[in-house]
Amino acid sequence: MNPTDELRTAAQTLMDLADVAQTDLDTNDYWKPYPKATAWRDGLTNGMGGASGDLAAVFSPAVAHALAKVLRETGALHTPTTCQHEGCMPHGCEWCADEDWPCADLRNALAVARQINGGQP
Ligand SMILES: [Zn+2]
Numbered sequence: 676m677n678p679t680d681e682l683r684t685a686a687q688t689l690m691d692l693a694d695v696a697q698t699d700l701d702t703n704d705y706w707k708p709y710p711k712a713t714a715w716r717d718g719l720t721n722g723m724g725g726a727s728g729d730l731a732a733v734f735s736p737a738v739a740h741a742l743a744k745v746l747r748e749t750g751a752l753h754t755p756t757t758c759q760h761e762g763c764m765p766h767g768c769e770w771c772a773d774e775d776w777p778c779a780d781l782r783n784a785l786a787v788a789r790q791i792n793g794g795q796p
Contacts, residue, residue, distance in 0.1 A: 678777050678785055682750035685788035686743035693739035700736065742787070749784040753777070 676684070700706050700715060709717040719732040755765030755776050768778035777785060 678781055679750040679754075681788045681792060682746045682784055685791040686746040688791055689739045689743040689746070693736035693743070696739075697736040746784055746788055749780055753781040753784075 700718075705722070706714045706718050709721075715735040716732040720728045722728070723731055752770045754769045756767050756769050758764075758766060765776040767774040767776055768781065771778050771780060773779055
């Protein structure tokens with residue numbers, strides 16, 4: 676899978692999970708005792724608790740969608756340089772002019788995507 680596909684796959688996974696979680700947040704009785712604006716945070720810190728609950732509480736469906744956008748846009752912007760020589764490998768990033776391919780920004784985004792996709796960092 677190429678870097679752009681890895682980023683798109685991770686972004687789609689995040690969006691799909693976030694949409695299901697948002698539906699649950701909007702409809703499941705579990706969340707009803709909490710104020711709507713803070714239900715995600717309150718429900719996770721109360722229900723899960725501890726350090727894991729604190730971490731999960733900041734990763735709301737809205738955050739998941741925002742991270743998905745970062746992953747998608749990083750993949751769309753940071754494209755390899757194109758070369759006219761047949762069989763030539765990319766020489767760097769067209770967007771940020773990093774001489775390495777994948778560039779530093781793309782490598783950082785790929786590290787996130789690969790964790791989401793269940794692969795190696
Ligand atoms: Zn770049």
